[in-house]
Amino acid sequence: MESFVKSLDGDVREPDSDENQFVFALAGIVTNVAAIACGREFLVTSSRVLLDTMLQLLGDLKPGQCTKLKVLLLMALYNVSINLKGLRYISESPGFVPLLWWLLSDPDAEVRLHVLRLVQSVVLEPEVVAAAAPELRSSLPLQRIRALSESRNPRLQAAARELLEDLHALGRDA
Template sequence: MSASLLGGKSRALPLSHGAKDAFVRVRKRDLEKLTTEVMQLREFLPRVLNGDLIKMLHKAQAAQTMKEHLVQEQEQLQQQCLHLQARLDAVQTECQKEREEKLLLREQLWQSGTQLQQQADFCSGLGSATCSLLWSSSAREHTVSQWLADGKLQSFLSVAAQTLESFVRSLDEDVKTQTEDHTSQEHQFVLALAGTITNIAAVTCGRDFLSSSAHVLLDTLMKLLELMKPGVFPKLKVLMLMALYNVSISVKGLKYISENPGLLPLIWTLLDDGDWEVCLHTLRLLQSVLLEEDVLLLLGSSLLDPDLQARVSRLTTTVQPSLRLAAQQTLEDLQSFQQQYIL
């Protein structure tokens, strides 16, 4: 009687110890049931594993890929960071080196500036003392004659003209008007130069030399007088005007000065300078012009300008006796010339 009929379960036969393949005895109905269950699992498993789960799996895979990519990028960034840190350290070291060099250069510059100022002060003192001696010596006619004989006067006058121009152009009129220090070595140096030129022009041989061979100097003096504003360094203006007046004593010198188109405008400006000595020596230069007939013919109607007479006329009421007298004499000369010119 079989096991199924007896209601019992089938039993698997024991495996033989020597068999190469293992076999199991299963009832046909159980095998079919198992097959059906497997087919059902294959059919319904995708439905169980829904789309969200699949998406999550895909995202997990993408996240893993991204993680690997980020790890690589992080490693690259770390390498770049190390490289940049090395460069930063090098640049900071270089910066510190440059900062130290700049501090050293600044210290050297300060020392050089101090030394330069000391040298400038020394040169100003030496120039002031030397030119003061020249100024004093030039008061002697024999000295000027000797300078001319030595042939060194031309180079001295050239240097003097350049020095005067450099000084005048460096003036800050707005400040100097209030704070001039005529006792400073620089001012004394410049005054001594101008005074020496004035003394040279006061000597006949020196005046003739200036009239014929120092036209650049004469042009420079007139240009500087034009550049200097009213009230600025009147002592220097007076010396330059005296030099021009001394040159004008020579007919040749007066003719050259008068040919300068800026002469009369300069005279008009200086008559309103405000310093009485500047006005006085300006009038004397104008008087020298009015005394020479050839110059009067050259200037002609320019001397008849009512503004010129008005400026001279205002000075006739000044409280300074010498200035008032010079203004009266000049006004008479202008009126006399006007009458002659009209006739």
């Protein structure tokens, strides 16, 4: 996956190319592994390099580029976040919060939806949100989240509204 992203360098590949399909299949497998408890545990305990690579790849992909891959990576990270150790690990990764805020500006609604879900996962875990609170407070893009809560996309709108409610319940000025 990493070499695929590095090879993009602005190139637009055929969406149905064998290389694209292979990379999407790999990302899909990781997402499915992370969907079950023992898979999440395996990824958190034995595959942290993979988690780091996934976070790096999300930062390396330009806005609007390879949205299907971004969505699969975000889904996998969300699945990992269901495991407290997994959520702790990814939320403590350097640059995690700025990465989420950057991805929240992606032109693809599906990418933004999965970013909101991942942010909500962080916000709903008291231990993790306490550790991330200073960075969240200093950089939280409330205006962007509010704008998404008025989106014409009902799923995006609902996710943004839920996140705003969760932030309000935590005492954030949402």
